[in-house]
Amino acid sequence: MSDLIGLSAIRQVHIFEREILSEAGAEASRPSRHVVAAAIFKNPYAGQGAASTDDLARLAALSVEVGALLTDRALSRFTQTERPRAYGKAVLVGTQGESEHGAALIHPRLGLAMRTGLGAGPALIPGNAKVGSAGSTIDLIFGGADDAWDYDAMDGISLSVPGAPAPDEFVLFVGFGTVRVNARVRGASADQVANVVAEIRSSRK
Secondary structure, X not given: OHHHHXXXXXXXXXXXXXXXXXXXXXXXXXXXXXXXXXXXXEOOOOOOOOOOHHHHHHHHHHHHHHHHHHHHHHHOOOOOOOOOOEEEEEEEEOOOOOHHHHXXXXXXXXXHHHHHHHXXXXXXXXXXXXXXXXXXXXXXXXXXXXXXXXXXXXXEEEXXXXXXXXXXXXXXXXXXXXXXXXXXXXXXXXXXXXXXXXXXXXXXX
């Protein structure tokens, strides 16, 4: 499989860094830093119609290989005092591919590479995939790595790569971050939401 769609298929690697120093006239109360690493590489199943189960499994396996590279690149941009507590993933599929190609890259196994690199991460990793032409924009959503209910970690960033993806390519994005700038919103806890959902379901019976 590595001969067909291994790391040698990568055409470019990009790093996006965002450090927010102030917002709405107020200085950042603590570091708000997000780093996303992206790889552009060939889609070996572009233009072949609906992918088979085996094709999707190969793409899922590839995501771990590429994801480990991107995770290392992104995490290397953080200092010891800026340990990430948020993560997210996204993929743009060129127009000769299908959305399920993207789903295979970000949903089944990519999280293994991200959690291994971070050394944490029981929480579900937010993911976003779409088919698009070169230069398309996609939003990568960040969620808490250790706690999906970590409101301060919830954030997002819009990303695009000029000239990519080509119709037979992917752009895979892996991101890590600290906290939303000047985060101060307090939401419901997981238990509170579970109780509300239980009440709603009970009222429908």
